[in-house]
Amino acid sequence: MLSKKMEKALNEQINKEMFSAYIYLSMATFLAEKRYDGMASFMQVQAQEELEHAMKIYGFVEERGGRVLLDAIAKPDSDFQNPLKVFETALGHEKFISKSINDLVDLAIAEKDHATKEFLAWFVKEQVEEEANMDRIVGQMQMIGDHGHGLFMLDRHLGERKAD
Numbered sequence: 001m002l003s004k005k006m007e008k009a010l011n012e013q014i015n016k017e018m019f020s021a022y023i024y025l026s027m028a029t030f031l032a033e034k035r036y037d038g039m040a041s042f043m044q045v046q047a048q049e050e051l052e053h054a055m056k057i058y059g060f061v062e063e064r065g066g067r068v069l070l071d072a073i074a075k076p077d078s079d080f081q082n083p084l085k086v087f088e089t090a091l092g093h094e095k096f097i098s099k100s101i102n103d104l105v106d107l108a109i110a111e112k113d114h115a116t117k118e119f120l121a122w123f124v125k126e127q128v129e130e131e132a133n134m135d136r137i138v139g140q141m142q143m144i145g146d147h148g149h150g151l152f153m154l155d156r157h158l159g160e161r162k163a164d
Ligand code: MG
Pocket: 017, 020, 049, 050, 053, 097
């Protein structure tokens, strides 16, 4: 069984993952409007992954005899200025999510909840990857600056990302 504290914290994480999907979808619409169709598609795949993260936790809470309680999803930003700002915002958001996962692990340890700690190990690894991906793209965009050709090539490259 999950402790009430752990259950509440996992429910909050479900909300954060749903919000992640929401913010990446919002980035996708912003990018599509600016005709960065490859980056928009990349963000749609990212949003899909976030929904899967939410559902993974949802399944775990139920499996452990807890109750999933859904809360309102906050309104995401809709104006990101330019592609560099989009990916900088994404990187900042992933750092926030990593901290949130770390806090969950801390709580699982404090509650002596080994099953939850073990479950969260996947998310700890996933966050290393998420931060590295976004950081790499931010670096590439800084390198390109506002050179249209470079942005066009990167847009095409990012559009090749497929759902896992
Ligand atoms: Mg996630």
